[in-house]
Amino acid sequence: KQEVTQIPAALSVPEGENLVLNCSFTDSAIYNLQWFRQDPGKGLTSLLLIQSSQREQTSGRLNASLDKSSGRSTLYIAASQPGDSATYLCAVFYNQGGKLIFGQGTELSVKP
Amino acid sequence: ETGVTQTPRHLVMGMTNKKSLKCEQHLGHNAMYWYKQSAKKPLELMFVYSLEERVENNSVPSRFSPECPNSSHLFLHLHTLQPEDSALYLCASSQEARATGNTIYFGEGSWLTVV
Numbered sequence: 754k755q756e757v758t759q760i761p762a763a764l765s766v767p768e769g770e771n772l773v774l775n776c777s778f779t780d781s782a783i784y785n786l787q788w789f790r791q792d793p794g795k796g797l798t799s800l801l802l803i804q805s806s807q808r809e810q811t812s813g814r815l816n817a818s819l820d821k822s823s824g825r826s827t828l829y830i831a832a833s834q835p836g837d838s839a840t841y842l843c844a845v846f847y848n849q850g851g852k853l854i855f856g857q858g859t860e861l862s863v864k865p
Numbered sequence: 866e867t868g869v870t871q872t873p874r875h876l877v878m879g880m881t882n883k884k885s886l887k888c889e890q891h892l893g894h895n896a897m898y899w900y901k902q903s904a905k906k907p908l909e910l911m912f913v914y915s916l917e918e919r920v921e922n923n924s925v926p927s928r929f930s931p932e933c934p935n936s937s938h939l940f941l942h943l944h945t946l947q948p949e950d951s952a953l954y955l956c957a958s959s960q961e962a963r964a965t966g967n968t969i970y971f972g973e974g975s976w977l978t979v980v
Binding site: 799 | 908
């Protein structure tokens with residue numbers, strides 16, 4: 754079964770801390786992996802898209818890595834800010850089935 | 866301003882009502898999607914449309930009826946819903962339905978409460 758798992762489910766850190774969010778997937782045959790941000794009661798905003806041939810992508814203070822062989826991705830947030838508080842979702846586009854499968858998300862709270 | 870617009874943002878309906886959710890994308894994309902997001906569950910793909918043709922229906926109950934009159938508009942018609950159908954319904958679009966390099970863009974969602 755094609756699944757995506759995110760750990761931890763919730764994370765609270767003080768402002769300024771560097772942090773890592775984890776995503777694991779069950780099948781290494783993927784087209785790409787995306788990280789999204791969702792603010793409470795809102796839709797999803799795409800943060801980073803990593804193609805299967807890539808190892809990482811960077812955007813500002815965000816860096817996402819991909820290790821297909823181990824079925825893992827990490828989202829690194831540098832110098833966290835209260836405005837980073839949101840739910841972060843990982844989604845994997847599997848080769849088989851051609852669907853984007855989402856994890857349950859990590860709810861991040863950055864305290865001032 | 867988001868490229869994907871959903872209306873209404875909030876909807877409360879009785880189990881015998883008929884209502885519709887509307888989605889419009891201004892991005893020139895060819896694929897549109899409906900997702901359901903329930904509390905503490907991953908997003909569930911409901912329907913996929915590519916150039917107005919339904920290409921995927923993920924075993925969704927018939928009380929949910931999608932309609933795609935053109936590549937910019939997508940509707941979700943609702944009738945005789947159940948309280949467990951209460952959720953956030955998200956519309957999304959991408960350049961192509963199954964292309965591998967696409968970024969998918971989401972609307973703000975429609976909060977549905979069935980009473």
